[in-house]
Amino acid sequence: MKKISLILCITLALFSCKNENNNTSVDLEENRAKSYDQNDGFITVKGLYVYYRDAAVLETKQEIYGVVIDDNLQLLEKEVKPFKKEATDMVPVTVRVRKFKKPEGEEGWPYRVEIKEILKVEAPNPESNDVIKLAK
Template identity: 70%
Template sequence: MKKISLLIAVFICLLSCKNETKQVVDLEENRAKSYNPNDGLITMKGEFVYYADAAVLQTPNEIYGVVIDENMHKLDEQVKPHKKEDTDMVPVTVRVRKFEKPEGEEGWKYRVEIKDILKVEAPDPEKDDVIKLSN
């Protein structure tokens, strides 16, 4: 009876560890994407918003215009469930190609083109930095 109980316990442990391995592999895959120094991309963490045909990534130090392309739309789809209003900014971590905006165009000095989406987080509900205007 002890052998059967031990065998069942070992079997249950092996089944429960299977999911953890997948999570570790996904984490390592994202980490490999974010730290490859030879691809010319940089990892940025900031708040993302896409509203009225304008996309912005705001980091603690700077604001970047985001190139509107397929990857930006994928990020917007992942961000939508975390928004209460269309203008809400959502914390994200992305791999981007950073470049200066073309001469003579309006907007922020630098633009970013999203290459990989590493993480999308829910906004902090305790954060109170929104200014709303009303009549």
């Protein structure tokens, strides 16, 4: 009886200590902790990016952000251009940004982001059906 109790206790102890997450794909949605070992207040965001007719948008799984149009946005646009077949194509990107609320009285999404660093630009998934066509 003591051996069975001992084996049962050891088994319970081993299984109860296993609280780690086996999900190997790290979601970089908003890593508010030290972003790539930097503590500068910026966050890392992974999402779909599009810039069309003086409007830039970054869409993540949970939120849509308006993007500040500046020199860093122009650099990102140069990097995503080879991946676009049409001007309205959305391209997956990972960027470090400064997130802030939009000014009162302006149209748009509640938060805006200002791109501070471009980390990764990926080719869009050709099997994705997330296509938006704009008529002229």
